[in-house]
Amino acid sequence: MAEPSLDGSLVHHAVARHARDTPDGIALVHRNTRIDYATLQAAADRYAAELAEHGVGPGRIVPLLLPRSPRLVAVQLAVMWLGAAYTSLDGRWPAPRLHEILDMLGDPPVVVADGPVPLDRPSAVWTPSADLHQAAGEGTRPAPVPHPSPADPAAVIFTSGTTGRPKGVVLPHRAVTRIFRDGGPIGFGRGNVMPQAAPPWWDMYAYELFGQLMTGGTSVLTDGDYLMPQTLRRLIAEQGATTLRLTTTLFHLFVDEDPDCFAGLRQVYAGGERMSPAHASAFLTRHPGITLVNGYGPAESCMHATSRLVRPEDCDRPDGIPLGHPVPHTEVIVLDPHGRPCPPGETGEIHLAGEGLALGYLGEPERTARAFVHAEPAGTPVRAYRTGDFGYLDEAGTLHFRGRTDRQFKIRGHRVEAAEIEAAAASVAGVRSAAAVPLRGPDGTVTGIALFYTRADDGADHAAGALAEDDDVLRVHEHLAAVLPEYLVPTVTCALEDLPLTPNGKLDRAELERTALRRRRRRPARRPARTAPARPMERSDS
Known part of the structure; x- marks a missing residue:
C-alpha cells in the first residue's frame, strides 16, 4: 500500500519510508519476537484491506480494544492508511465508561477486539490475526488508498472532563509527527531502542x-500495566x-527505590x-x-510542547526546574488576564500554539x-490552547512553571478533573455534596486523591457524635471503584x-487537603501497591 512518495507529515507514511528504505531494520520487539519494518508494513497492508471491507474510511473513528502488542501497532497503522483515526480503549474499564465513550463515537463502522464485546453495540466486531508474520505472508487484497492531509485526525485520546464525562481530544497527524519530522530529538532514530510502556x-x-518508528528506531513493547525498575534492568x-x-x-x-536501574541508558525523558x-x-x-530531559505539555498540544535538558544548576533554582523551550513547530505564549503578551519575567497563563494542537474535543x-482561542502575540492572530497553567518566559525564552489556574491536578502523569470524581460521588443515593482534593507528598507531587462528602438528612441518628476517621458510611468508594478508571478512584473516601x-463562604479546599493528609488510610482494593502505580485510562497531560 506504500506510495512512491511518502509524506513524513503523516504518521503511517513516515513509518512506511523505513519499510521501504531499511526493510530489515527491527521496528518492534515483543517478548521473544522481533518484527522488522517490512513485516510490520505488510501486516498493516493486510489489516487495512480487511478493515476497508468493514467500512473503515476517511472521517471514521475506529475503537480498538486490543492489548499492547505488535498486532495493535499494525492495526493502528492500517486505520491511518485508510484515512481514519483510531482510539484505543481498555476492555477492563467499567462497562458504563465504555458505553459512554462508544456513544460519543456515534456509530463506528467496526469495533476491533479479541472477541465479543460485552456491550450492547450494533457495530460489527473484527478480530485481526494475532500472528503478524502470518498476516504479512497472506498478501493483500485491493483496498482504497485515501490521501489524508496532515490536518486530518490520526487518533482520539479520551481524558478526564469537568462535566463528569470524558473528553475526546482529536489529534491530527501533524501533532504527532511535528517533533520527529526533522530527525527527532536525541535518543530517537536508527540505533536507538526505547521501551514502550x-x-x-x-x-x-x-x-x-x-x-x-517514524525515525527508524526500535520500540520494545512491554507487558503489564507498568514499567518497574527490574523490568528496565532486563530491557537494558x-x-x-x-x-x-x-x-x-x-x-x-525509580530514583528512590533503585537509582542504579538506569545504568546503560543514554537518555531519560520525564514529564507529566x-x-x-x-x-x-x-x-x-x-x-x-x-542526559535527563524535563518535558511539559497537555494532550491538547500532543505529547511534549516544551523540553529542558536538566543541568545540575537547575536543581538549585528557587523557582524549580524549568519547563524549557518549545519543541519543533510549537509556540509558547504567556498572556495576562487581558489577553496581552506578558513581558519576560511576568507571570501569566501559558498558551500553546503551532502544529501540535488538537483539532478540538x-x-x-x-x-x-472555550479552550482553543485566538491570540495575537506579534500582531498576527494564531490559534492557541489555554493550558490553565501559570508560568513565565525569561529573557532567553525559557518557560518556567508557576502553578495551576483552576482545579485540575496531575497524578502519575495524568490530568484529573476533580469535578468528574465529584459528579460520580454525587450520583450515590444519600450523598448531599462532595469535594475531591489532591493528596500531596512532601515535595508537592500529587500522590493520590481524597474524596469527602456529606450526607442528605435521611433520618439517620447522628447523636453518637463525629464520624470515625475512616467512615465511608454510604460506601461511596465501592461505587467509584465500579464506575471510574483506577487512576480516578480516591485513596481516601470519607464522610x-x-x-x-472559608470566611467568605466558599469551600475551603486548602483545609480539605490538610484533613486528607490526616485521614490518609487504606488504599482502594483495586489499586496496586506503591511500586505499581495505578493503571491510567489515558494521559491527559504529558
Missing part, C-alpha cells in the same frame, strides 16, 4: 512508539535499551508533573553520563471554542458532617 489510550504512547541488558520515557512520579520512584529538584540532582550525581464545539468553608 505508556498505555495505548494515552498520547505519550505515540511518543514512545511512533516517535521511534537483553534488548539494549538506550532511551527511556517515564512520568515524573515514576522517575522519582513538576520535577523534584532533589530527585533530579540525585540522578545527575549518580549518572553524569545520562469530539462532538463538543462549545468546549472547543464529614460538614464541608469546611
Whole structure:
C-alpha cells in the first residue's frame, strides 16, 4: 500500500519510508519476537484491506480494544492508511465508561477486539490475526488508498472532563509527527531502542512508539500495566535499551527505590508533573553520563510542547526546574488576564500554539471554542490552547512553571478533573455534596486523591457524635471503584458532617487537603501497591 512518495507529515507514511528504505531494520520487539519494518508494513497492508471491507474510511473513528502488542501497532497503522483515526480503549474499564465513550463515537463502522464485546453495540466486531508474520505472508487484497492531509485526525485520546464525562481530544497527524519530522530529538532514530510502556489510550504512547518508528528506531513493547525498575534492568541488558520515557512520579520512584536501574541508558525523558529538584540532582550525581530531559505539555498540544535538558544548576533554582523551550513547530505564549503578551519575567497563563494542537474535543464545539482561542502575540492572530497553567518566559525564552489556574491536578502523569470524581460521588443515593482534593507528598507531587462528602438528612441518628476517621458510611468508594478508571478512584473516601468553608463562604479546599493528609488510610482494593502505580485510562497531560 506504500506510495512512491511518502509524506513524513503523516504518521503511517513516515513509518512506511523505513519499510521501504531499511526493510530489515527491527521496528518492534515483543517478548521473544522481533518484527522488522517490512513485516510490520505488510501486516498493516493486510489489516487495512480487511478493515476497508468493514467500512473503515476517511472521517471514521475506529475503537480498538486490543492489548499492547505488535498486532495493535499494525492495526493502528492500517486505520491511518485508510484515512481514519483510531482510539484505543481498555476492555477492563467499567462497562458504563465504555458505553459512554462508544456513544460519543456515534456509530463506528467496526469495533476491533479479541472477541465479543460485552456491550450492547450494533457495530460489527473484527478480530485481526494475532500472528503478524502470518498476516504479512497472506498478501493483500485491493483496498482504497485515501490521501489524508496532515490536518486530518490520526487518533482520539479520551481524558478526564469537568462535566463528569470524558473528553475526546482529536489529534491530527501533524501533532504527532511535528517533533520527529526533522530527525527527532536525541535518543530517537536508527540505533536507538526505547521501551514502550505508556498505555495505548494515552498520547505519550505515540511518543514512545511512533516517535521511534517514524525515525527508524526500535520500540520494545512491554507487558503489564507498568514499567518497574527490574523490568528496565532486563530491557537494558537483553534488548539494549538506550532511551527511556517515564512520568515524573515514576522517575522519582525509580530514583528512590533503585537509582542504579538506569545504568546503560543514554537518555531519560520525564514529564507529566513538576520535577523534584532533589530527585533530579540525585540522578545527575549518580549518572553524569545520562542526559535527563524535563518535558511539559497537555494532550491538547500532543505529547511534549516544551523540553529542558536538566543541568545540575537547575536543581538549585528557587523557582524549580524549568519547563524549557518549545519543541519543533510549537509556540509558547504567556498572556495576562487581558489577553496581552506578558513581558519576560511576568507571570501569566501559558498558551500553546503551532502544529501540535488538537483539532478540538469530539462532538463538543462549545468546549472547543472555550479552550482553543485566538491570540495575537506579534500582531498576527494564531490559534492557541489555554493550558490553565501559570508560568513565565525569561529573557532567553525559557518557560518556567508557576502553578495551576483552576482545579485540575496531575497524578502519575495524568490530568484529573476533580469535578468528574465529584459528579460520580454525587450520583450515590444519600450523598448531599462532595469535594475531591489532591493528596500531596512532601515535595508537592500529587500522590493520590481524597474524596469527602456529606450526607442528605435521611433520618439517620447522628447523636453518637463525629464520624470515625475512616467512615465511608454510604460506601461511596465501592461505587467509584465500579464506575471510574483506577487512576480516578480516591485513596481516601470519607464522610464529614460538614464541608469546611472559608470566611467568605466558599469551600475551603486548602483545609480539605490538610484533613486528607490526616485521614490518609487504606488504599482502594483495586489499586496496586506503591511500586505499581495505578493503571491510567489515558494521559491527559504529558
